[in-house]
Amino acid sequence: MLGSTYSLIAIAFTLLMGILNMLNFAIGEVFMLGAIFGLTFVHLGLSFYLALPLAMICTGASCLVIERFSFRPLRKAPPLVPLLSTIGFSILFQNITVNLWGSERSQFPPWMEPINISVGPVLFSLTQGVILALSILLMIALDLFIQRTRIGRGMRAVAESLETASILGVDFNVIILMTFFVSGALAGASGILFGLSFSIVSPFMGMEPGIKGIAAMIVGGMGNVRGAIVGGMFIGIIEVLSVGYLGSAARDFAVYGLLFLALLLRPQGILGVIQPEKERI
Amino acid sequence: MKEPPLLALNRVSKTFGGLLAVNDLSLEVSKGYIYGLIGPNGAGKTTVFNLITGVYPCSSGSIHLKDVELTTLKSYRIARLGISRTFQTIRLFPNMTTWEHVLIGQNFLSRPRLGGILPLQRAEEFTLREQAEETLKVLGLWEMKERRAVTLPYGSQRKVEIARALAARPKLLLLDEPTAGMNARETEDVLNALAKIHDFGVTILVIEHDMRVVMGLCDHIFVLNFGQKIAEGTPSEIRKNEEVLEAYLGQEE
Amino acid sequence: MSSYQLDLLSNLGINILLALSVYCPMATGQLSIGNAGFMAIGAYVSAILTVHLHLPLFPSLVIGGIIAGILGVIVGFPALRLRGIFLAMATLGFGEIVRNFFMNFLTSLTGGAYGFRGIGNIPISISWIWGWVAFFLLFFFFLSRSRVGLAMMATHDDETVSELIGVHIVLLKVSAFGVGAFIAGVAGGLYAHYYLYIEPEFFNVWESIHMVLYVIMGGMLTFWGGVLGAGIFTLLPEFLRFLHDWRGAFFGIAIIGLMIARPSGLITREMLRVSFWTPYRKGAKP
Numbered sequence: 001m002l003g004s005t006y007s008l009i010a011i012a013f014t015l016l017m018g019i020l021n022m023l024n025f026a027i028g029e030v031f032m033l034g035a036i037f038g039l040t041f042v043h044l045g046l047s048f049y050l051a052l053p054l055a056m057i058c059t060g061a062s063c064l065v066i067e068r069f070s071f072r073p074l075r076k077a078p079p080l081v082p083l084l085s086t087i088g089f090s091i092l093f094q095n096i097t098v099n100l101w102g103s104e105r106s107q108f109p110p111w112m113e114p115i116n117i118s119v120g121p122v123l124f125s126l127t128q129g130v131i132l133a134l135s136i137l138l139m140i141a142l143d144l145f146i147q148r149t150r151i152g153r154g155m156r157a158v159a160e161s162l163e164t165a166s167i168l169g170v171d172f173n174v175i176i177l178m179t180f181f182v183s184g185a186l187a188g189a190s191g192i193l194f195g196l197s198f199s200i201v202s203p204f205m206g207m208e209p210g211i212k213g214i215a216a217m218i219v220g221g222m223g224n225v226r227g228a229i230v231g232g233m234f235i236g237i238i239e240v241l242s243v244g245y246l247g248s249a250a251r252d253f254a255v256y257g258l259l260f261l262a263l264l265l266r267p268q269g270i271l272g273v274i275q276p277e278k279e280r281i
Numbered sequence: 282m283k284e285p286p287l288l289a290l291n292r293v294s295k296t297f298g299g300l301l302a303v304n305d306l307s308l309e310v311s312k313g314y315i316y317g318l319i320g321p322n323g324a325g326k327t328t329v330f331n332l333i334t335g336v337y338p339c340s341s342g343s344i345h346l347k348d349v350e351l352t353t354l355k356s357y358r359i360a361r362l363g364i365s366r367t368f369q370t371i372r373l374f375p376n377m378t379t380w381e382h383v384l385i386g387q388n389f390l391s392r393p394r395l396g397g398i399l400p401l402q403r404a405e406e407f408t409l410r411e412q413a414e415e416t417l418k419v420l421g422l423w424e425m426k427e428r429r430a431v432t433l434p435y436g437s438q439r440k441v442e443i444a445r446a447l448a449a450r451p452k453l454l455l456l457d458e459p460t461a462g463m464n465a466r467e468t469e470d471v472l473n474a475l476a477k478i479h480d481f482g483v484t485i486l487v488i489e490h491d492m493r494v495v496m497g498l499c500d501h502i503f504v505l506n507f508g509q510k511i512a513e514g515t516p517s518e519i520r521k522n523e524e525v526l527e528a529y530l531g532q533e534e
Numbered sequence: 535m536s537s538y539q540l541d542l543l544s545n546l547g548i549n550i551l552l553a554l555s556v557y558c559p560m561a562t563g564q565l566s567i568g569n570a571g572f573m574a575i576g577a578y579v580s581a582i583l584t585v586h587l588h589l590p591l592f593p594s595l596v597i598g599g600i601i602a603g604i605l606g607v608i609v610g611f612p613a614l615r616l617r618g619i620f621l622a623m624a625t626l627g628f629g630e631i632v633r634n635f636f637m638n639f640l641t642s643l644t645g646g647a648y649g650f651r652g653i654g655n656i657p658i659s660i661s662w663i664w665g666w667v668a669f670f671l672l673f674f675f676f677l678s679r680s681r682v683g684l685a686m687m688a689t690h691d692d693e694t695v696s697e698l699i700g701v702h703i704v705l706l707k708v709s710a711f712g713v714g715a716f717i718a719g720v721a722g723g724l725y726a727h728y729y730l731y732i733e734p735e736f737f738n739v740w741e742s743i744h745m746v747l748y749v750i751m752g753g754m755l756t757f758w759g760g761v762l763g764a765g766i767f768t769l770l771p772e773f774l775r776f777l778h779d780w781r782g783a784f785f786g787i788a789i790i791g792l793m794i795a796r797p798s799g800l801i802t803r804e805m806l807r808v809s810f811w812t813p814y815r816k817g818a819k820p
Contacts, residue, residue, distance in 0.1 A: 023619055069790050069794065070790065070793070073794045074793060074794065074797070077793075077797050078797075079618065079619070080565065080618075080750075081793050081797040082793070083619070084747070084750055084789060084793055085789065085790050085793040085794070087743060087747070087789065088785075088786045088787070088788070088789030088790040088793065089786060089790060090786070091782050091783075091785055091786035091789065092782070092783050092786025092787060092790070093786075094782065095779070095780065095781075095782030095783040095786060096783055098779065098782075099779050099780060099783070207739075207740075211626065211630075211739060214623060215623070215627070218620070218623055250634075250638065252630060252634045253631060253634040253635070253638070256627040256628075256630040256631045256634065257627075257631055259623065259624075259627040260624060260627040260628060260631060263616060263620055263623060263624040263627070264612050264615075264624070334698055335698075336694070336698070355697070356697040356698050357697045357698075357700050357701060357702050357703065360697075360698055360699055360700035361700045365698075365699065366698060368695070372692060372695050374687070374688055374691040374692055374695075375691055376687060376690075376691055376755060377687065377688070377691070381684060381687075384681070384684060385684050385685065385687075385688045385696075385699065385701075386699055388681050388684065388685055388688075388699070388700065388701060389699075389700035389701070389702075391681055445699065446699070449699075449700065
């Protein structure tokens with residue numbers, strides 16, 4: 001459950017990382033914006049099923065803003081620079097939201113009957129079930145998008161090699177914009193789903209999931225959508241298990257401890273593709 | 282008469298994954314001469330340099346500097362034993378001046394107290410700086426000492442790289458294609474510098490593609506192809522060697 | 535001087551120390567987003583020493599710093615294997631682990647998540663803070679003009695080549711990490727004894743990120759950059775009062791803009807060309 005949210009965010013991170021070699025720190029805030037937009041639309045009277053895609057479009061658009069200022073002008077700079085720029089966006093988005101929305105926590109109105117289903121030993125509500133299903137649907141949709149469509153193939157080509165892709169006539173400006181948009185849309189979707197399942201919507205909700213999303217990306221293997229899914233699930237499971245067995249105090253301990261160990265022992269992650277740089281002379 | 286050679290590679294091999302980059306290579310370098318290492322592209326010449334300087338470990342075989350085995354040492358120890366090098370593509374420090382490059386080249390020679398933070402050994406430091414000044418003057422770089430090295434013209438940058446390598450007065454200097462990308466005047470400039478360096482008693486091993494440079498400069502030449510030594514000898518011997526000609530002609534498609 | 539202004543100056547001093555603690559490993563090419571963790575270690579250890587063991591302030595601060603430094607060295611070794619974003623994430627993880635540690639362990643001594651109250655009765659005088667600031671500024675001043683400083687610059691610029699010219703990379707990088715951790719630890723101890731109250735929540739990721747921002751914005755190639763950055767981030771909000779709650783947005787935009795306009799920060803090495811020549815030339819002029 002939690003894992004699927006992390007997976008979605010991790011995918012958002014890993015898309016940018018794998019295809020464009022950029023770490024967008026602001027994804028955590030984009031996640032938050034998704035929930036905020038979603039809740040706003042719901043308050044305005046839209047049905048949930050409309051609010052979700054609409055919010056995704058909005059967050060996708062906000063990611064395009066990030067592209068315009070953190071990526072495009074900084075193409076030639078060392079990778080640290082765009083990262084810092086996105087930290088700036090992170091601060092900006094959070095501040096704007098606090099000012100326009102207020103800093104109290106809020107939640108989505110209940111949108112489904114509180115029916116409980118049991119599958120084996122596990123008990124969960126219909127709401128959670130639908131959310132899980134939606135997450136999985138999104139992931140499958142993304143996977144198909146990347147494997148089957150022309151743009152998706154273009155993305156994979158650019159991920160492999162920018163030069164080869166341009167020789168093959170791939171219009172990489174479109175690819176770049178699409179990558180940012182999709183990344184933003186996914187993060188936003190993840191935000192709404194998270195807000196729904198955990199009944200939290202606040203300007204600060206994106207901070208922790210953002211970092212855990214990065215952790216999930218690394219643990220699962222950077223630059224690799226399947227890796228992000230695996231990583232997200234892994235971190236989600238670890239978090240739930242550690243709360244169950246060690247008490248909620250140990251929760252973050254376990255997650256960050258795992259990240260630390262992973263980086264020490266296997267920095268390329270479980271399904272890793274990108275190696276921590278090795279020098280060639 | 283049996284003085285160990287300055288540098289000896291004994292049946293050295295290196296594999297990368299499935300690729301055999303250096304194959305059972307043995308060669309000896311004696312003090313005071315200039316050696317050339319030539320061969321078609323991809324023959325493994327830079328890999329040999331990387332093996333000598335400890336960038337990669339050997340898959341098998343051994344490398345010795347006089348009687349000290351280098352094969353298991355880390356790069357900085359090998360450098361401190363007296364082997365310096367330059368690189369195929371010039372690698373200068375983007376934020377340092379020419380003068381600073383020479384200073385850092387000789388850094389390990391200084392034995393500072395308190396970690397070198399307080400300037401305590403004036404006499405020793407003074408000697409080192411005189412040596413640095415001499416290095417720059419010999420290579421004709423003195424006027425540019427305060428300029429950031431990467432802003433200099435290409436030929437001068439290469440000389441800065443050489444100056445950095447010479448700063449600690451190494452026993453053996455490995456030069457990887459020092460005249461690559463240079464016009465005739467720059468090439469001659471570098472060659473003159475090398476001749477002066479040779480007069481200092483530094484042993485030199487050069488990788489070069491420019492045949493006139495190799496033939497004119499070197500006392501002894503090693504020819505590599507596919508990671509193996511296919512010939513060695515004086516320039517005139519090599520010039521007439523069948524296998525060598527074949528290896529190069531084969532490249533000329 | 536009003537107590538508000540005193541607080542401001544103390545914050546400035548502590549922030550300068552924190553900036554220096556990030557600058558030290560960064561000067562060898564290592565980005566650490568976890569120094570809040572070392573700060574926490576210094577803060578808690580020194581507080582425990584003064585409150586429970588009744589040690590005087592100076593040794594407590596130093597011991598706090600040393601323990602932070604030791605952990606810095608311990609983290610520094612595996613850090614050698616990681617570069618760039620991987621190293622940043624590992625340090626981030628470490629910082630969070632430390633924060634969680636103090637939330638859940640030693641709680642009888644430290645009050646855990648509820649915070650450590652009553653670290654002494656009187657805040658230390660501001661000269662304690664600025665004394666340490668002066669010390670470390672002097673330290674970095676001499677370091678930047680020394681051969682060790684030169685070796686750090688080389689390691690930062692091109693590690694592989696540096697090792698090939700005889701620089702002991704491992705020693706340099708791990709030491710830089712440890713010294714940075716020490717400085718953060720001392721800063722933590724000073725913070726604890728000035729504000730008389732600490733809780734784990736203070737030493738979170740955003741604190742670490744702020745410290746990094748001081749250095750990045752001010753200029754990453756010289757230690758003065760961090761000082762300037764700390765100054766700007768601490769004092770500028772005072773002049774921007776009219777922006778009220780929009781100060782965050784202002785900083786966000788400032789960061790974005792600065793990265794586009796001047797990515798290596800405000801102060802470059804060129805501006806403060808350190809001359810390696812001057813003190814040693816006897817007789818004739820260059």
